[in-house]
Amino acid sequence: MEIDYTKFSEDFSLEGKTAIVTGAASGIGYEIAKMYARKGANVVSFDMREPDGLEAYTKEQGVEYFAYCGNITRSEDIQACVDQTVEKFGKIDILVNCAGIGVVESVLEHDEDLWDRTLSINLTGTVRFGRAVAKVMKANGGGHIINMGSQAGVVALDGHLTYGCCKAAVIYATKQFAMELAQYNINVNVISPTIVLTPMGKKNWVDPPNEEVGNAFKERIPARRFAYPEEVAACAVFLASDASRMINGANLVIDGGFTIC
Numbered sequence: 727m728e729i730d731y732t733k734f735s736e737d738f739s740l741e742g743k744t745a746i747v748t749g750a751a752s753g754i755g756y757e758i759a760k761m762y763a764r765k766g767a768n769v770v771s772f773d774m775r776e777p778d779g780l781e782a783y784t785k786e787q788g789v790e791y792f793a794y795c796g797n798i799t800r801s802e803d804i805q806a807c808v809d810q811t812v813e814k815f816g817k818i819d820i821l822v823n824c825a826g827i828g829v830v831e832s833v834l835e836h837d838e839d840l841w842d843r844t845l846s847i848n849l850t851g852t853v854r855f856g857r858a859v860a861k862v863m864k865a866n867g868g869g870h871i872i873n874m875g876s877q878a879g880v881v882a883l884d885g886h887l888t889y890g891c892c893k894a895a896v897i898y899a900t901k902q903f904a905m906e907l908a909q910y911n912i913n914v915n916v917i918s919p920t921i922v923l924t925p926m927g928k929k930n931w932v933d934p935p936n937e938e939v940g941n942a943f944k945e946r947i948p949a950r951r952f953a954y955p956e957e958v959a960a961c962a963v964f965l966a967s968d969a970s971r972m973i974n975g976a977n978l979v980i981d982g983g984f985t986i987c
Contacts, residue, residue, distance in 0.1 A: 729911070738967040741766035744815040745966065746807065748798060748855060749825030751777040753924035754874065757955040758822055758962045763787040765963055767820065770811050772796060772804075772855075790815070798825045798851035808858045817866045820966045821859040823852040823873045826892075828926065830885040841888050848892035853899055856914070860907055868911030870966045873900050875918035877981045893918070897977050904975030913974045915965050920981035921952045949982025 735741075745762050749755035750771035759769050760783055768790040771777050776793045784791035792814055796803030811818055826848040829840055856871050863869035878886045879893030900916040907914060921931050921943065931940035931952065944950055961978055964970055979985055 733968075735968065738963050738969055739766055740820070740963065740966055743767040743819040743966070744770065744811065744817055745820035745822065746770040746772055746811060746818060746855075746859065747822045747824060748772040748851070749874075750780065751775050753824075753926060754919070754922055754955045754958050755822070755824035756780065757959040758824060759784075761956070761959040761963055762820070762966070763789050763791075767966075768792075768815055770794065770807070770815075772798070772807050773825065798855065799846045801854055804851070804855050804858050808855075808862060812862055818859050818862045819866075819869050821855065821869070821871045822962055822966075823855055823871070823896075825851060826874060828930075829889050830930075831888050832885045833887050836887060844888045844892055845895075848889070849895050849899070852896055856899075856903055860903070860910075860912060863912050864907070864910040869913075870970070871903065871907075871912065871914040872962050872965050873897075873914070873916040875900070875916040875977060877918055877920050877979060877985055880918060880977070880979060880985050900977070901975045908974050913965075913971060915970075915973055915976045915978065917958060917961055917965070918977055918979045918981070919953050919958050920947060920984050922955055922958060923952050924955050927952065946987070947982040947984045948987065951982060953980055953982070 745767045747755050747759045750759040751773035756777055763769050763784040764787055769784050771793040781791050794807040829844055852873055873896050875897045876893040878890040879897045897916050900914050904914040921927050930936055
């Protein structure tokens with residue numbers, strides 16, 4: 727079937743789409759799930775626990791909701807979520823790989839167990855979920871996969887050995903997925919934020935006793951501030967919309983200009 731790529735909603739509606747959001751129980755993933763619901767998408771949450779209030783919120787927006795409580799390091803949980811989503815909604819239009827953990831660890835303080843755990847969640851989980859969903863999207867004629875990177879995957883940051891390596895690998899994996907899957911009308915992109923004012927971000931960079939470190943870091947950002955999770959969610963809406971069909975393999979850096987300096 728020939729697709730007219732010039733016909734898309736200019737308000738970036740996700741009406742009638744079905745989206746899986748991993749890491750939807752908190753932080754950036756939670757805000758993406760909420761904004762997707764506001765934009766008309768049916769939402770599937772994948773996380774270790776069910777997000778507080780998300781089911782009620784999606785109902786208020788008039789969309790359908792499904793929560794799968796699973797571990798992203800377990801391939802069987804990933805596949806079960808994909809299978810149950812297809813069974814319930816008949817398709818998967820969007821995947822947002824947002825599940826992850828953040829660690830601060832220098833080269834000399836490297837911990838092997840933490841390295842293994844972080845790569846398993848942040849990188850391996852992202853790749854495995856992407857592969858599982860891509861097979862469904864290929865059969866259904868296309869879709870959008872959005873991965874979560876970081877400015878730490880673009881430039882070196884003090885104490886970010888493990889986290890930075892993970893996110894750099896996610897950025898590369900996004901390019902590889904995009905190159906191979908574009909022929910099936912599947913777009914794969916990555917978002918790389920600076921510090922985001924999620925509860926965890928506030929705890930680590932804004933609240934005492936870390937406020938001085940956070941203020942010093944903000945001075946290195948041309949915008950002189952951190953990002954809000956809603957700003958990341960808005961970019962995830964655009965990359966999931968039909969208006970972004972020609973954007974493939976891109977790394978959308980949301981860092982107030984940090985990485986250009």
